[in-house]
Amino acid sequence: MQEKLEEVLLLQMDYTSLNTPAMARRGALIRREIAEELREWLPGLETVAGIGPLAVEGRDATGPKSLIPWTRVYSSQRSPSATVGWYVVYLFSAHGDRVCLSLNQGTTTWNGGAYVPRAVPGLLRRVDWARGLLSLPEADTEGWTKTIQLDGGANKLGLGYQTGNVMAREYALDAIPADDVLEADLRRAVAWLGSVYRAMDSALNVPGEAGPEVADAELAVDISAGNRRRRTGNGFRLTTEEKNAIELRAVSVATDQLIRDGYTVRDVGATRAYDLHARRGDENLVVEVKGTTSPGEIIILTRNEVTLHLERYPNNALAVVHSIKLDRNARPPVASDGVLVYEHPWAVDEERLTPISYRYETGLGD
Structure with missing residues (x-):
């Protein structure tokens, strides 16, 4: 040597x-x-x-x-x-x-x-x-x-x-x-x-690395595609309970702000392709909420979310709640704090979108 x-x-x-x-x-x-x-x-x-x-x-x-x-x-x-x-x-x-x-x-x-x-x-x-x-x-x-x-x-x-x-x-x-x-x-x-x-x-967050929500989404795509080459670490970084705690905290922070701004707010995330419906007088907004323990430079959007917000602009908004604190030792996990960044109307910049998977029809059913 x-x-x-x-x-x-x-x-x-x-x-x-x-x-x-x-x-x-x-x-x-x-x-x-x-x-x-x-x-x-x-x-x-x-x-x-x-x-x-x-x-x-x-x-x-x-x-x-x-x-x-x-x-x-x-x-x-x-x-x-x-x-x-x-x-x-x-x-x-x-x-x-x-x-x-x-x-x-x-x-x-x-x-x-x-x-x-x-x-x-x-x-x-x-x-x-x-x-x-x-x-x-x-x-x-x-x-x-x-x-x-x-x-x-x-x-x-x-x-x-x-x-x-x-x-x-x-x-x-x-x-x-x-x-x-x-x-x-x-x-x-x-x-x-x-x-x-x-x-x-x-670690939940490492400087320069994608937040855990992003990493988990990319890993899920790799697993679905049968791709082992890009997998890192030992698996998903967040449990289902931890994800739920982060999402609930983000929705709570965004809801509180919208109420302070004079809106009536309904949580529709369980049934719609967006999270909150906000109404103030004649104004009706569809609001996408994303929560993360990271600084929030990257979020994951589904195809349906992108399509809906392109169609509903300018009657739409994006609420990113970043830097959420997660107590993983609590049972169930507890999320707190968070910094809200709110964009209304939200014009989806398609140049900032990066596809992480494609659905491909093989023709085998023809």
Whole structure:
């Protein structure tokens, strides 16, 4: 392992975006040889992580050869791609002077045509969240660093990796340790990764992640479609009782506000494609209510809800009650607080809608 890391760094000094013999050799090391060595360590790594099976992959190109290649250790359930979730990764500096073993995260998103960097403030909030989980005494982090330098200049991927780093160990080209030290360091990093994964599995809200209602809706779609690849964690994040408590709290907050505004309000959520019917004089509103424990950046809408509000505009409204507090220890669960954001009339912006599934007629019944 030591020799292979050194060879990649030496090849970095001959970097080009073209598939030259040097870059072809670099690719073989990143994607195959280093990955194979790491797979031999997986049984021990899985033991210290304590979160189920781990996988290894290396990448050195998406089109042109990447300036900063990498090989990562990850859970395929929790991080199905390098743009999603958390992982431990070897990042090779642009100038070949160092390789960083980093507890890191997805720092880009794919927009259908290119990888777009995630916003720095959001990445930093996630870094702070992850570091808070580790509760690291100084003795446990000796030799580790919270900042890394990949010498990528203005390279967006390199800057993203540097921002997204939680904890890292840097190895200079002339000081890469023996394999037993490399494996021990990797175990330490993977143990931290396990802590992050366990928190992800149980936390209601994680900075930069979809709220639990959104995650559960997407998981339900995946299960319905028989798609296991995108599933993360150990299952649904909210129980039926918890969902009901959040929904009831949101409806209560929205109803109270509408009453203060002079409306007569009826809860019609059990029988209609909207939640509240609000009447004030000759004004009749259909009101969609969404509750979430998250900051509310994303909500789930059904096809019927979208169709109805497109048809009923401008006699419609959207009430999002975000940052609801949920006491999961109470029986039944109790939801409280929440911040109401109210939009009336609500013009559904179809450019903000993202389909998460399609119904397809196979023709088998013809």
